[in-house]
Amino acid sequence: MTKTISARLLALAGTSLALLGSPLSASIPPPPGAAELAQRGDDIAWSITEDLTTEIGPRMAGTEAEAAARRWAVARLQAMGFANVREEQFDMPVWVRGEEQAWLTSPFLPQKVAITALGTSASTGPRGIEGDIAYFESFDALVAAPEHLVKGKIVFIDHQMASAQDGSGYGTYGRGRFIGANAAAKKGAIATVIRAIGTDDHRNPHAGGTNFEAGVKPIPAGAISNPDADQLVRQWKRAQQMRKSENAMGYVPEPLRMKLVLTPQNLGTKHSGNVIAEVPGSDPAASPVIVACHLDSWDLGTGAIDDAAGCGIVTAAAKHVMSAGQPRRTVRILWAGAEEVGVFGGKAYFEKHGTEKHAVALESDFGADRVWRIDFKLPDSAKGLADRLAAAVVPFGVVRGKQAANGGADIGALVQAGVPAIDLAQDGTRYFDLHHTPDDTLDKIDPAQLRQNVVVWSAVLAILANSADSELP
């Protein structure tokens, strides 16, 4: 675990909310009591993250654990003094993991490989399947390949993700996971194995969903860890070399082969739900500010950075705004359900509330490392507001981005429909070391950086919740 936040940022975090009264936010009065709150420090985000990950742990969408997390969430948000705390249920298809084992079986003695099934993967059956590996260096190479190289084989997609502060590699490298199995299935592959979409070197594969088009029959699909992918590639190269040299001697030895036992199951339609809580605004006519995170997690870790910490951050910020004095606008907290497996919670929220007016939407769902950039997607009327916000977060080391905010998965439908958005972009340099792995656990969170998140979110939310009707819809 790297703890890189500077002492200077930490010192600044200690005076956080007091800065809301600085000339930078001159047109908005500082929320009463803010200076004292900041002095008291903040363990709200940490305690939400610790308690949720300890008492509930993994909370896969549509399972009893996610339902228990919702009950826990409702009780916690009520105890914190929020208003209108409620669960809004919806239905969704549930897929759960089964046994997961894999071996490289030829041309050497069998060696075990660390694998995890991708969401919506088909089952190999308990006896497993074995096949030749068809190697592709990337998703693009698979797409370009003729069918006969794929048919009847286990497709392996290499393509090692590089880390980036803004997480921008996820789209490019992630295609192998998002749609690789679909492309392989269409060419007749019997299974797909990808190098996990992750930047670490530990033998914990990264889970995540994969998507099959309507009409394409799902095949077994798994991800293996980077060290296992390295081993596969070393063996593949040696198998190629042996084939070359032994072909010359008149026979063709075994290629690289793999055996997979993956027995996930589709459980059909089950309940999931969003948990919602509010800080009621003083002006009932003013549209609410919505701050989101997601309550569900993948099942290998305890979902600490993804996304208990996000719920901790947005809720701590809302609590600070509430404690500092009633804001003009309502702050609505959305702990979305079933994000990981298809953003069912975000869609359900939009179906139910999409026609209501929302002033602006923000989401925290990129770990617990420090916020380093603020991005806006606001109406022209909010130009002054954006300047105030950008100025307010400068003291915490946050720079102003030049790109449009994109919002986040659970508020994606709202933003798509025109609701303004702000991104408080977190440092994602090590996010994909942990993302969807068994290693997504509480110990990976740096309390100092988590605190910086809360301070930045509190500053931003206090300004937004008191913004004028002339600034936001």
Add this chain to the structure above:
Amino acid sequence: MTKTISARLLALAGTSLALLGSPLSASIPPPPGAAELAQRGDDIAWSITEDLTTEIGPRMAGTEAEAAARRWAVARLQAMGFANVREEQFDMPVWVRGEEQAWLTSPFLPQKVAITALGTSASTGPRGIEGDIAYFESFDALVAAPEHLVKGKIVFIDHQMASAQDGSGYGTYGRGRFIGANAAAKKGAIATVIRAIGTDDHRNPHAGGTNFEAGVKPIPAGAISNPDADQLVRQWKRAQQMRKSENAMGYVPEPLRMKLVLTPQNLGTKHSGNVIAEVPGSDPAASPVIVACHLDSWDLGTGAIDDAAGCGIVTAAAKHVMSAGQPRRTVRILWAGAEEVGVFGGKAYFEKHGTEKHAVALESDFGADRVWRIDFKLPDSAKGLADRLAAAVVPFGVVRGKQAANGGADIGALVQAGVPAIDLAQDGTRYFDLHHTPDDTLDKIDPAQLRQNVVVWSAVLAILANSADSELP
């Protein structure tokens, strides 16, 4: 992975063997060709490590994989031009891993825990066992506890290992693994779970042996990863707190409970073996220098740092000495079998060769990070030799230690019997991040530090192999 070797050390490594001709080793002529060898660089240690871990992978003592590793080793050592390459077989009791799963089952919803069985652990049977946790902060606390706190329970030994450059914490922290289950079994525990003896924060538990005294019936014994142990402790504290508050209300809720499914098996007596190779000395009357490593590995990783790299290092050094011109003394390379599970190879070597004269013994079995200290356990006659050796390794950043060398596991019986020993102590700061885990894989090795090892070993071995009869027995 941390790559900390300095550019300066690297540059020095490039001129390694040339230094053997410096005035520091004035009484010994520089081996012919040494300077040229050093210029060519060295990928011998790397290629041994890569090939063994790729083509054989995990090689648990007494298994078919270890036998395959011996065949591989004999072929490799012969191909490298060593003399008297041979396998010396011995028998040993074989224990193999089965299914391994564990859950924290109460007072919260069941949560899965990453566990591995300790060598010689009994089986829980396929249906597993469940019991209350008896918490002990250390091995000493377990020893001090009255029997009624242990009887019928699953003992948990906390005690988080701290990392140390010289690995000196292994003895202290390791007791929970070495003899914790034995102590628990004697007090009537139904199983033992320890916080793994490791310094990392990944959910890969550290394997290793545990020992039951004669007459003590083995119980199931496992190790859980540090993040899992953290989670267990958090839940245990909450369970304690709930008991306190709910006791006051008149009833006693569930304590922390755990379920274990560990199904290892004892396979009885099987063959293992040592692989031996030699650089024949020019003086048949001179006693040999023995350099050792171990060929077997634990089964979770591919045994790259433990101990393929050690075999790579000592063998590369011996090859350099051989290539530089015939030394006066024979250099005997011992790739010991079955070290991890009880040093059976070292004992077998001693039984067969313990009465022969040995000039001095060295072993490489502490990873692949740089050598930082040289320690001696030599006769008085070797005072000048020790000075020459210490001076020869100074340019590579190696300091002279003030403590007696202890030799290493596989040469332990020799050293115990009076054979002189030298330790080339490696930096162990991150050794216990990886030790006995699935993460002990090739990618964890820093080629630059591995090369520094070879250079230091080559310098030392060239001097030792040409030392005088008046210096060493």
